[in-house]
Amino acid sequence: INTFKGQYFHSREYKHPDVFKDKNVLVIGMGNSGTDIAVEASHLAKKVFLSTTGGAWVISRVYDSGYPWDMVFMTRFQNMFRNSLPTSIVSWLLERKMNSWFNHANYGLIPEDRIQLREPVLNDELPGRIITGKVLIKPKVKEVKENSVIFSSTPKEEPIDIIVFATGYTFAFPFLDESVVKVEDGQASLYKYIFPAHLQKSTLAVIGLIKPLGSMIPTGETQARWAVRVLKGLNTLPPTSVMIKEVNARKENKPSGFGLCYCKPLQSDYITYIDELLTDINAKPNLFSMLLTDPRLALTLFFGPCSPYQFRLTGPGKWxxxxxxxxxQWDRTFKATKTRVLQESPSAFTSLLKLFSFLALLMAIFLIFQ
Structure with a gap:
């Protein structure tokens, strides 16, 4: 990159798309940040290249029947269903679902590794920008020259004015001695991703160093609730040997053979992980007992969105x-979209029911007067 005479910066420095006006732009990295920047740049730039090494699944925030994707995908029923199937079948089903919006192979996006889970890219515009030629998907960069780059698949040089590195982040604890928290291979020696497992006293907690397939905010909040109870002495951690054993098991990242493959550092199953912490603080909702006392709520919890309200139904911090x-929750979800009041037309079934009812009434009157 030192030979490059144009402008280059990491995605964390990006503020406004005006910098790309009438420029040839290369975005390296196809995570959510890189994709968002490429799409924004394509509205102003002369040409935009999006370079990806391994590809990615791209999904729209607007999911089945127009519902938000996470409210449909992230349910206890869906999670149980996924975790009960072999990984190969889950990966096949996921691929079919991802390609139901558009065929990723036709857009040069299909992931090379379709078994190991990679965070899906959420972008409603990308397919439209690709099919209109506004964003060009490219493989990894082979060489950077003074005012151009060469991609691995072709000897042709592409003129480039700006390079954006959307290549992710590393993490470290430079303010702590390595004996307190040690980072190896993108993992820290933290019990349940929170407490250093080998400390004599549990007086240090790390919040948010995890990559759940779900919302980070309720994950971090649940971690904080659990950690505070440990710090206050209301919950106790298991012996050091037990914690170190679990930490090492997580570091190995061995796939179970069922469900999605969370094989990369810090990846975790959102619902399963939060339920672990809630169980420890006696705040996990008991769906079986709830079926007897409040069956409507129990069915909503199981089949409906696993929203953070569920984590406040019982136990400490109950709301x-x-x-x-x-x-x-669905009323609030669609309050923003139902700004035009419509008179709902009766369904075909309702109309047929009324017609049959009317014909039955006429038949009855006819029989009476015979």
Whole structure:
């Protein structure tokens, strides 16, 4: 990169798309940041290249029947279903689902490794920008020259004015001695991704150093709730040997052979992980007992979105408004979209039912007067 005479920077420095006006832009890295920047740049730039080494699944925020993707995908039922199937079958089903919006192979996006889970890219515009030629998907960069780059698949030089490195982040603890928290191969020696396993006293907690397939905010909040109870002495950690054993098991990242393959550092199953922490603080909702006392709520918890309200139904930090919030969440979801009041037309089934009812009434009257 030192030979390059144009402008280059990491995605964390990006602020506004005006910098790309009438420029030839190369974005390296196809995570959510890189894709967002490439799409924004394509509205102003002369040409935009998006370079990816391994490809990615791209999904729209607007999912089945127009529902938000996470409210459909992230349910206890879906999670249980996925985790009960062999990984190969889950990967096949996931591929079919991802390609139902558009065929990723036709757009040069299909992941090379379709078994190991990679965070899906959420972008509603990317397929449209690719099919209109505004964003050009390219393989990895082979060579950077003074004012151009060469991609691995072709000897042709492409003129480039700006390079954006959307190549992710590394993490470290430079403010702590390595004996406190040691980082190896993208993993830290943290019990349940929170507590250093080998310390004599559990007085240090790390919050948010995890990559769940789900929302980071409720994950971090649940970690904080659990950690505070440990720090206050209300919950106790297992012996050091037990914690180190679990830490080492997580570091090995051995696939179970079932469900999605969380084989990369810090990856975790969102619902399963949060349920682990909630169980420790006695705050996990018991769906079996709830089926007897409040079956409507139990079915909503199981088949509906696994929204953070579920984590406040019981135990420490219980919120009295949690049940109502769960039962009315779809109303709030579509409040923003239903800004035009419509008179709902009756369904075909309702119309047929009325017609048959009317004909039955006429038949009855005819029989009476015979």
């Amino acid at each position: 009295e408004g949690a049940r109502n919030a769960i039962m009315t």
